[in-house]
Amino acid sequence: MNESLPMVRAEHIVKSFGSNNVLKDISLTVERGQVLCLIGPSGSGKSTLLRCINHLETIDGGRLWVEDELIGYRQKGDKLYELNPNEVAAQRADIGMVFQRFNLFPHMTVLENIIEAPMRVKKIKKKAAVETAMQLLDQVGLAHKAKSYPGHLSGGQQQRVAIARALAMKPKLMLFDEPTSALDPELVNEVLNVMKQLADDGMTMVVVTHEMAFARDVGDHLVFMDRGVVVEEGDPKEIISNPQHERTRSFLARVL
Ligand SMILES: Nc1ncnc2c1ncn2[C@@H]1O[C@H](COP(=O)(O)OP(=O)(O)OP(=O)(O)O)[C@@H](O)[C@H]1O
Numbered sequence: 018m019n020e021s022l023p024m025v026r027a028e029h030i031v032k033s034f035g036s037n038n039v040l041k042d043i044s045l046t047v048e049r050g051q052v053l054c055l056i057g058p059s060g061s062g063k064s065t066l067l068r069c070i071n072h073l074e075t076i077d078g079g080r081l082w083v084e085d086e087l088i089g090y091r092q093k094g095d096k097l098y099e100l101n102p103n104e105v106a107a108q109r110a111d112i113g114m115v116f117q118r119f120n121l122f123p124h125m126t127v128l129e130n131i132i133e134a135p136m137r138v139k140k141i142k143k144k145a146a147v148e149t150a151m152q153l154l155d156q157v158g159l160a161h162k163a164k165s166y167p168g169h170l171s172g173g174q175q176q177r178v179a180i181a182r183a184l185a186m187k188p189k190l191m192l193f194d195e196p197t198s199a200l201d202p203e204l205v206n207e208v209l210n211v212m213k214q215l216a217d218d219g220m221t222m223v224v225v226t227h228e229m230a231f232a233r234d235v236g237d238h239l240v241f242m243d244r245g246v247v248v249e250e251g252d253p254k255e256i257i258s259n260p261q262h263e264r265t266r267s268f269l270a271r272v273l
Pocket residue numbers: 034037039057058059060061062063064065066
């Protein structure tokens with residue numbers, strides 16, 4: 018692995034749903050260990066971009082790289098070949114994603130939720146999977162809830178389990194899609210604190226968020242998207258205190 022490669026490179030990404038051109042020529046780079054926060058009005062294409070990185074949508078044009086791997090394709094000489102389902106699954110296994118809704122399996126305990134994918138996808142033995150899961154639950158402050166069912170947890174606790182579940186696959190990149198938007202306000206910080214800890218530990222993260230304090234204090238890089246294009250990007254503190262573009266200014270005036 019070439020350590021000098023960025024973690025993510027999006028080059029001229031285009032994505033439409035019918036006549037709705039949701040991503041219009043998006044290019045951006047996420048460096049290793051960087052927390053990139055993606056902000057912008059509703060419908061600007063932020064979730065779609067994350068979903069393209071994680072194979073949940075297929076791009077119509079451009080190239081998406083995670084390290085030296087082209088998302089969805091294998092390159093041989095000048096030719097590109099679509100990955101088969103097993104190869105897609107292998108690429109996806111390296112990328113953790115946390116959604117607005119936690120999507121935990123309700124009929125499984127917290128522990129079972131976390132060990133399910135490592136055992137199924139990575140063929141990890143149960144003993145090792147449980148050991149890792151318990152360490153992760155400890156990291157997110159929920160070791161005491163291992164045997165609980167998701168329905169008995171608060172939204173903030175469920176989201177922390179969802180983060181632990183994603184981390185159990187030992188991803189090299191974590192994508193967060195508005196991870197606190199569905200939470201009661203008093204539960205938001207417990208999730209943001211776990212994310213901050215992850216950032217401090219050096220995890221590469223792309224975070225779609227409306228939490229501007231998090232973007233300012235934890236983000237290394239801020240990207241403001243509007244109507245499918247990157248309008249402005251740079252240092253979060255600088256953009257938030259002194260946006261250069263009128264569209265950024267009017268968005269920030271609404272959310273700050
Ligand atoms: N699967 C889909 N089929 C059709 N249209 C879609 C699909 N997914 C997203 N869209 C459309 O793409 C546009 C961008 O949506 P997206 O969720 O990426 O925006 P967003 O910036 O994340 O917004 P929000 O902050 O509200 O989540 C919207 O018009 C949405 O309706």
